[in-house]
Amino acid sequence: MTQQTASAAINISASHSSALQRFVWNFTDTFVVMRRNLYAYQRQPELVIFATFQPVMFLLLFTYVFGGAISFSTGGDYINFLLPGIIIQTILFASANTTVGLSVDLSRGIIDRFRSLPMSRAAVLAGRTSADTLRGLVTVTIMIVVGYIIGFRFEDWGSGLLGLALAVAFGYSVTWIAATIGLFVKDPETAQVAGFIWLFPMTFASSIFVPTRTMTAEWLRAFAENQPVSVVANTVRDLMTGTVNPDEIAISLLWIAGIVAVFLPMAVWRYARVASR
Amino acid sequence: MSKQQAIIAEDVYKYFGDVKALDGVTIHAETGKVLGLLGPNGAGKTTLVRILTTLLKPDRGRTQVGGLDVLRQKQQVREIIGLAGQNTAIDEILTGRENLEMVSRLYHMPRPAAKRRAQELLEQFALTDAADRQAKTYSGGMRRRLDLAASIVARPSILFLDEPTTGLDPRTRITMWDTIRSLVSDGATLLLTTQYLEEADELADKIVVIDHGKVIAEGTADELKANMAADFIDITVADPHETGKAAQLLQPLSDENPQTDAGRGHISLAVGSGAQSIAEVVRLLDAESVHIAELNLRRPSLNDVFLSITGEEIVEEEAKTKRRGFGRRRSA
Numbered sequence: 001m002t003q004q005t006a007s008a009a010i011n012i013s014a015s016h017s018s019a020l021q022r023f024v025w026n027f028t029d030t031f032v033v034m035r036r037n038l039y040a041y042q043r044q045p046e047l048v049i050f051a052t053f054q055p056v057m058f059l060l061l062f063t064y065v066f067g068g069a070i071s072f073s074t075g076g077d078y079i080n081f082l083l084p085g086i087i088i089q090t091i092l093f094a095s096a097n098t099t100v101g102l103s104v105d106l107s108r109g110i111i112d113r114f115r116s117l118p119m120s121r122a123a124v125l126a127g128r129t130s131a132d133t134l135r136g137l138v139t140v141t142i143m144i145v146v147g148y149i150i151g152f153r154f155e156d157w158g159s160g161l162l163g164l165a166l167a168v169a170f171g172y173s174v175t176w177i178a179a180t181i182g183l184f185v186k187d188p189e190t191a192q193v194a195g196f197i198w199l200f201p202m203t204f205a206s207s208i209f210v211p212t213r214t215m216t217a218e219w220l221r222a223f224a225e226n227q228p229v230s231v232v233a234n235t236v237r238d239l240m241t242g243t244v245n246p247d248e249i250a251i252s253l254l255w256i257a258g259i260v261a262v263f264l265p266m267a268v269w270r271y272a273r274v275a276s277r
Numbered sequence: 278m279s280k281q282q283a284i285i286a287e288d289v290y291k292y293f294g295d296v297k298a299l300d301g302v303t304i305h306a307e308t309g310k311v312l313g314l315l316g317p318n319g320a321g322k323t324t325l326v327r328i329l330t331t332l333l334k335p336d337r338g339r340t341q342v343g344g345l346d347v348l349r350q351k352q353q354v355r356e357i358i359g360l361a362g363q364n365t366a367i368d369e370i371l372t373g374r375e376n377l378e379m380v381s382r383l384y385h386m387p388r389p390a391a392k393r394r395a396q397e398l399l400e401q402f403a404l405t406d407a408a409d410r411q412a413k414t415y416s417g418g419m420r421r422r423l424d425l426a427a428s429i430v431a432r433p434s435i436l437f438l439d440e441p442t443t444g445l446d447p448r449t450r451i452t453m454w455d456t457i458r459s460l461v462s463d464g465a466t467l468l469l470t471t472q473y474l475e476e477a478d479e480l481a482d483k484i485v486v487i488d489h490g491k492v493i494a495e496g497t498a499d500e501l502k503a504n505m506a507a508d509f510i511d512i513t514v515a516d517p518h519e520t521g522k523a524a525q526l527l528q529p530l531s532d533e534n535p536q537t538d539a540g541r542g543h544i545s546l547a548v549g550s551g552a553q554s555i556a557e558v559v560r561l562l563d564a565e566s567v568h569i570a571e572l573n574l575r576r577p578s579l580n581d582v583f584l585s586i587t588g589e590e591i592v593e594e595e596a597k598t599k600r601r602g603f604g605r606r607r608s609a
Contacts, residue, residue, distance in 0.1 A: 039370065108364075109362060115331070
């Protein structure tokens, strides 16, 4: 018996994948799972419509309700200050979908199929985060169109689009935080809450809606000025209003890379453990 | 061991807190054969399947599938196995075709090959009409078929089916049996779990009976029955109120206590030799004017086997599961 099983094992390892092939599969498998998630969005258009409607509503409300009061402290047009900020806010809040979506996947039978296949371990997660990032790009594009209708202008299209790219890249890094949270909560109901709760302090104690120097408590101001959401929001805002500051861009990119470097491995590690309960 | 073993689990333990899901289970599945894992709900069947298919880590024990160490060669194991779990592992938002294409792609088939394979499987499992409909519109039987199709996408040499017919109506179940038979006709090894005795009897070459995380019996269906070394006489009395009285009268004919169902006036009697005892039964009951509505002589069923080993009726467990099954569907 031992002889036979040994030869069977050798046959299998001979036909088995090389390290390079496995590396490539990380991407092809991710692409397959991403497509599956995009199909899902395509077949639930109401989900995407409402997810777009909400930030557009925020944009209009903030512009017309608070715009008059807040613009005293921002100087210039509030819409030019607000839109880049709301883009970041939208991207942050959209990440809750990643938390919930992943948690739903984990609660369904399909996850056992994925886990019993010889596919890349990271693909289920990366397929989710990349699909959600693409969705974010669509939403943000629509917001810029609406922004243009109500008076927003890129100072310079080149740097403006660079700002957009940076915002989307930040969104991608945030989906990995969201994915990690989704893997730590035990059911989709909890994910619904946990996916949102951390976003409020990150969004409001930042430079998204108001300049941080107007914040009254010193500890809050210190946090708000230095946390990544403000750093990235300021950079995106500068780029969209025509200021290219390489140092600022470099710090933003470092934050983005740092977040991915911490949360991607953590999510993959957690996925392996969670799904094998 | 002269014959090759496709699946080996030796001394496998898995506790979930205080619950001993597997309490030292050993099974061997011969290559090319069907091993039936029979037991009531909660016996540990699913836990064992999940361990052997790399989804769950055992606390202790040796596990080998296709000569590969399940714990250390996970990825290789995944390349040679197919799994259709108790909860159908299909994506409801995708169509049947998309489900199969996705799985094919994740087995790293090139796109044209994936498309061909999906089409083949849709035909094989009679899903062509529904191929381009979202799986959420499928009936229970269609979901099971799609799930089975997904599990054999890569023509696995070792297949795990965890309760493939639970929750299906009787007619669909029999169609499913034919499908499962055809899957293993070309030499694949199958580990099949079931709570249905007749299903194990129909499909399995060898049966392992498992209860409370322990193997309590194993052998072919005939061997298990032969161990009983007895025939059974089923008696239905005309007046169910006389069930107890009749059972008492018949007691001397058997070494074991007769099984009774007072509601239906049913008595089941294990006897050494059916042909001799049947006359005795009639005489004893007639002498006391107990009227017989129905009388049957039969070989022991696996239900009797299970009953004699565990002292529990397996049928009750089935009923419980069915109820639970409905609850799940409603909440989904």
